[in-house]
Amino acid sequence: MATNKSHLLEDYLDLSADDLDKRIIIAKETMGRRLLILGHHYQQDDVIKFADFRGDSLKLSQEAAKSDREFIVFCGVHFMAETADIITGEHQKVILPDITAGCSMADMANLYKVENAWKDITHIVGEHNILPVTYINSSADLKAFCGRKGGSVCTSSSAERIIRWALGEHGKIFFFPDEHLGRNSAVKMGIPEEEIIVWRRDEPMGGPMGGPMGGNDKEKIKKARIILWDGFCSVHMLFLPKHVEYFRERYPGINVIVHPECRREVVELSDLCGSTEYIINRIKESPAGTAWAIGTEINLVNRLRKEQPDKTIFFLSPTVCLCSTMYRIDPQHLCWALENLVEGTVVNQIIVPEEEKRWARVALERMLAL
Numbered sequence: 114m115a116t117n118k119s120h121l122l123e124d125y126l127d128l129s130a131d132d133l134d135k136r137i138i139i140a141k142e143t144m145g146r147r148l149l150i151l152g153h154h155y156q157q158d159d160v161i162k163f164a165d166f167r168g169d170s171l172k173l174s175q176e177a178a179k180s181d182r183e184f185i186v187f188c189g190v191h192f193m194a195e196t197a198d199i200i201t202g203e204h205q206k207v208i209l210p211d212i213t214a215g216c217s218m219a220d221m222a223n224l225y226k227v228e229n230a231w232k233d234i235t236h237i238v239g240e241h242n243i244l245p246v247t248y249i250n251s252s253a254d255l256k257a258f259c260g261r262k263g264g265s266v267c268t269s270s271s272a273e274r275i276i277r278w279a280l281g282e283h284g285k286i287f288f289f290p291d292e293h294l295g296r297n298s299a300v301k302m303g304i305p306e307e308e309i310i311v312w313r314r315d316e317p318m319g320g321p322m323g324g325p326m327g328g329n330d331k332e333k334i335k336k337a338r339i340i341l342w343d344g345f346c347s348v349h350m351l352f353l354p355k356h357v358e359y360f361r362e363r364y365p366g367i368n369v370i371v372h373p374e375c376r377r378e379v380v381e382l383s384d385l386c387g388s389t390e391y392i393i394n395r396i397k398e399s400p401a402g403t404a405w406a407i408g409t410e411i412n413l414v415n416r417l418r419k420e421q422p423d424k425t426i427f428f429l430s431p432t433v434c435l436c437s438t439m440y441r442i443d444p445q446h447l448c449w450a451l452e453n454l455v456e457g458t459v460v461n462q463i464i465v466p467e468e469e470k471r472w473a474r475v476a477l478e479r480m481l482a483l
């Protein structure tokens with residue numbers, strides 16, 4: 114029976130792994146069908162083992178919306194929990210066990226800077242000649258911005274489709290926050306590099322509307338078909354061309370597969386490039402005895418290695434490429450959030466304001482309709 118009593122996080126920090134596991138299981142059973150735990154593919158094993166669903170951010174949010182469960186505990190990062198709040202029902206509450214679990218890439222673009230850039234760009238090219246597209250790895254207010262301006266969200270698997278649509282509609286796009294996903298998708302579609310420019314977010318002000326020019330001049334902006342925000346994923350940027358070369362020399366015949374958030378030079382040297390779901394499916398479907406070097410977050414690669422023992426799987430970097438913000442969701446935070454729920458206290462609820470939610474949903478629905 115809920116008592117609305119709050120548990121303090123500090124009381125969980127010294128619990129043993131066994132105690133935490135037992136208490137999480139009891140809290141989960143007590144909440145029963147009122148609760149859904151979501152685990153992103155990059156989540157650590159000690160947490161993902163409690164997830165009802167594993168997946169990428171959109172798939173998990175869609176599962177939450179379909180489930181109709183009252184409490185959605187999202188073991189991911191902040192923008193993922195926002196996406197879940199945008200598409201779930203009014204009666205559902207989304208919880209992020211550690212409120213500081215952000216995404217460094219999403220944080221590289223904020224509404225203030227994007228709006229300033231948009232003012233300068235549209236002053237030069239006209240608002241009817243360009244559409245904004247945001248990667249799903251972005252804050253809710255940027256998704257809402259795209260919804261209001263007729264643009265769309267994209268995922269790593271739908272980026273090409275959305276870019277093709279946006280170019281067909283208006284001939285030019287402003288893509289944020291990930292430069293690399295934008296470039297890799299555009300180049301794969303056959304768009305020449307000279308039609309792609311980068312908007313450097315920290316350039317000083319001085320554009321026609323008082324904002325920055327992103328390190329570009331008017332002619333460059335007029336000629337470009339794709340303007341890319343210069344954000345990046347600090348995890349996927351750690352993969353380098355020399356890592357691909359190392360595996361090719363040492364293991365002839367190895368397959369190299371990477372995520373499109375990797376830099377262009379790495380993607381060019383790889384055999385395959387695609388979203389986390391694409392990587393998982395390609396490895397699972399590959400014949401026994403094949404060898405793979407995988408360029409994406411290490412928790413996912415280690416899990417694939419355990420689950421696919423008939424294949425030889427390497428992590429494509431000598432350094433540990435861990436999503437350190439996702440890692441903040443640990444068993445301690447999960448147990449704390451769940452036991453508070455059992456007591457009737459909702460901690461770390463993620464609430465997207467109604468107006469923002471409405472427009473962000475427009476941008477997400479546009480993507481799903483395409």
Ligand code: SF4
Pocket residue numbers: 155190215216217218219250346347348349410436437438439
């Ligand atoms: S892996 Fe990169 S893009 Fe994904 S949540 Fe972590 S920092 Fe963000």
